[in-house]
Amino acid sequence: MDEISVKNLEVFCHHGVYKEENVLGQKFLVDIISKVDTREAGKTDELALSVSYGDICRCVKKEMTKQNDKLLERVAERLAECILLQFPQINEVEIEVKKPWAPVLMHMDYASVKIKRSWHKVYIGVGSNLGEREEYMKLAKERVSGLPKTRNFKSAAIIETEPYGYTEQGKFLNTVYYIETLYTPEEFLDKLHQIENEANRKREIHWGPRTLDLDILLYDNLITEDEELTLPHPEMTKRLFVLEPLCMLYPRGIHPLERRRYADILEDLKGKEQ
Structure with a gap:
């Protein structure tokens, strides 16, 4: 990915x-490295196909001067979020906020905080088989697509499926969502749990009936394993009701662990269940 860089942008804020810093203010220096595909802009000389570094500078200045923060970490976090939300062509940004006059009573060039933030691609499994299934699926779509710090929501078609695991229950409505987010996996999972709670989700029987089930299937190609969140979802390649809608959105995608396309995994699973 190409880069558009701004080095040592001066902002007084x-x-x-310390109280004196909040009252008197001081100069800060900011480095911004934005990851942007500049090929079409380079071929056509059209500014609309790239990102104006002048607009980036004005965005940074406005964000830095609109409120006072105690920590450089907070300043850098706000800047990264502001840039990624304001400039859709930017997929990743690296921010370094430098404080030349940091009050440490020793000589140094500056103290700084550097962070890197980006948009993340997430696939979510969705299911409901209890109560007003259609209404819960509608609620899920409205709430997930309306989450802050997200963009480019897409939904596969809804399918009706037989229960998996615990079979003494009604049929499910299932689908898969795609969305891009600035949230970490843990933050995003917490948002999904809040939506499930709004739908009165109860976790009483493993694989049992539920008003609404929202599972993170994939978060980029991240591979994790802990008690709260395992990625990719460990059961996804065993479930037709996940693979069928997933392949509507991402048929040529490759499973991070199995290194096989989802469309091929789906065909193999269909063959086993015939």
């Missing part, structure tokens, strides 16, 4: 722990 009032961030710091």
Whole structure:
């Protein structure tokens, strides 16, 4: 991915722990590295096909001066989020906020905080088989697509499926969502749990009936294993009701662990269940 860089942008503002810093203010220096595909802009010389570094600078200045923060970490986080939300062509940004006059009573060039933030691609399994199934699926779509710090929501078609695991229950409605987010996996999972709670989700029987079930299937190609969240979802390649709608959105995608396309995994699973 190409880069558009701004180095040592000077902004006078009032961030710091001490009262004097908040009252008197001081100069901060900011480095911004934005990951952007510049090929079409380079071929056509059209600004609309790239991102104006002048607009990035104005965005940074406005964000840095609109409020006072104690920590450089907070300043950098706000800047990264502001840039990614304001400039859709930017998929990743690296921010370094430098404080040349940090009050440490020793000589140094500056203190700084550097962070890197980006958009993440997430696939979510969705299911309901209890109560007003259609209404719960509608609620899920409205709430997930309306989450802040997200973009480019897509939904596969809804399918009706037989229960999996615990079979003494009604049929499910299932689908898969795609969305891009700035949330970490843990933050995004918490948002999904809040939506499930709004639908009065109860976790009483493993694989049992539920008003609404929202599972993170994939988060980029991240591979994790802990008690709260395992990625990719460990059961996804065994479930037709996940693979069928997933392949509507992402048929040529490759499973991070199995290194096989989802369309091929789906065909193999169909063959086994015939």
